[in-house]
Amino acid sequence: MKIKIYFFGKKNEILDWEKEYLRRIGFRCKCELIPLAQAGITEGVKAKKIEADNFLNKISDQDFLIAFDENGIEKDSMDFSKWIKETLENRGEVIFIMGGAHGLHRSILDRVNLKLRFGKMVWTRNLFRLMALEQIYRALEIAGGSNFHKE
Amino acid sequence: MKIKIYFFGKKNEILDWEKEYLRRIGFRCKCELIPLAQAGITEGVKAKKIEADNFLNKISDQDFLIAFDENGIEKDSMDFSKWIKETLENRGEVIFIMGGAHGLHRSILDRVNLKLRFGKMVWTRNLFRLMALEQIYRALEIAGGSNFHKE
Numbered sequence: 001m002k003i004k005i006y007f008f009g010k011k012n013e014i015l016d017w018e019k020e021y022l023r024r025i026g027f028r029c030k031c032e033l034i035p036l037a038q039a040g041i042t043e044g045v046k047a048k049k050i051e052a053d054n055f056l057n058k059i060s061d062q063d064f065l066i067a068f069d070e071n072g073i074e075k076d077s078m079d080f081s082k083w084i085k086e087t088l089e090n091r092g093e094v095i096f097i098m099g100g101a102h103g104l105h106r107s108i109l110d111r112v113n114l115k116l117r118f119g120k121m122v123w124t125r126n127l128f129r130l131m132a133l134e135q136i137y138r139a140l141e142i143a144g145g146s147n148f149h150k151e
Numbered sequence: 152m153k154i155k156i157y158f159f160g161k162k163n164e165i166l167d168w169e170k171e172y173l174r175r176i177g178f179r180c181k182c183e184l185i186p187l188a189q190a191g192i193t194e195g196v197k198a199k200k201i202e203a204d205n206f207l208n209k210i211s212d213q214d215f216l217i218a219f220d221e222n223g224i225e226k227d228s229m230d231f232s233k234w235i236k237e238t239l240e241n242r243g244e245v246i247f248i249m250g251g252a253h254g255l256h257r258s259i260l261d262r263v264n265l266k267l268r269f270g271k272m273v274w275t276r277n278l279f280r281l282m283a284l285e286q287i288y289r290a291l292e293i294a295g296g297s298n299f300h301k302e
Contacts, residue, residue, distance in 0.1 A: 076271040119270025120227040122300065127285050134278050149273065 007098030072115030159251030223266030
């Protein structure tokens with residue numbers, strides 16, 4: 001079982017706090033946080049298209065892909081845990097993608113198997129990565145029967 | 152105008168990242184992150200009551216108090232910005248309180264003027280403080296007309 005999390009940014013943006021979550025998640029499931037090159041242009045739509053093509057080339061049609069998106073559905077921590085456990089068991093691997101400064105291109109949003117969001121608010125990118133890692137860690141702890149999560 | 156954010160924990164838990172948000176928020180509005188002593192007992196309900204009494208003694212009946220609570224309402228970043236701007240203008244000060252490991256005692260939840268939440272998920276305390284600071288920073292930047300926030 002494996003979780004891949006793609007983000008638009010550089011490897012050196014990954015914080016020690018994130019590395020600590022990756023280490024802890026690693027006791028339950030392989031998990032990789034993978035940077036994607038950002039298009040070196042400021043024009044939003046064109047940049048999103050180049051970035052999207054680059055990402056979509058990395059994955060196959062069979063991959064189970066989840067986008068973090070402002071129009072996604074919301075799950076509570078228990079539901080998210082149940083869902084990720086079942087999905088990992090059924091699919092073996094899940095891939096998350098989070099948007100860059102310009103959001104995700106339509107070609108990615110059209111491709112994904114599921115869109116998820118954490119509430120209505122907009123979050124800054126670095127903080128959002130940490131939030132996603134925390135929820136994935138929490139989800140696997142719940143599924144693994146630890147007492148980390150208190151309702 | 153002033154924002155006070157109370158949390159159950161110790162001053163040395165406050166991260167550099169949080170201090171950076173406090174510094175940036177400080178350009179728009181006075182903002183304090185205030186630790187509250189945690190009851191040194193493990194029995195949840197009793198601890199919550201002691202902690203709640205201690206906190207409620209610090210504030211007056213006139214204070215405008217917002218709790219972060221899982222049963223709170225949700226606002227998007229634009230609405231939160233509009234709301235915090237108006238509330239600061241009308242009331243001069245807003246006070247936020249976030250729960251400890253056991254959540255908030257009923258006496259606090261009964262006292263508050265508003266309950267807010269960031270989505271359905273449960274968040275770890277340190278990360279939640281950072282999330283609250285990020286949204287307050289974002290809200291004041293939106294209200295101040297900066298281009299930090301991109302819809």
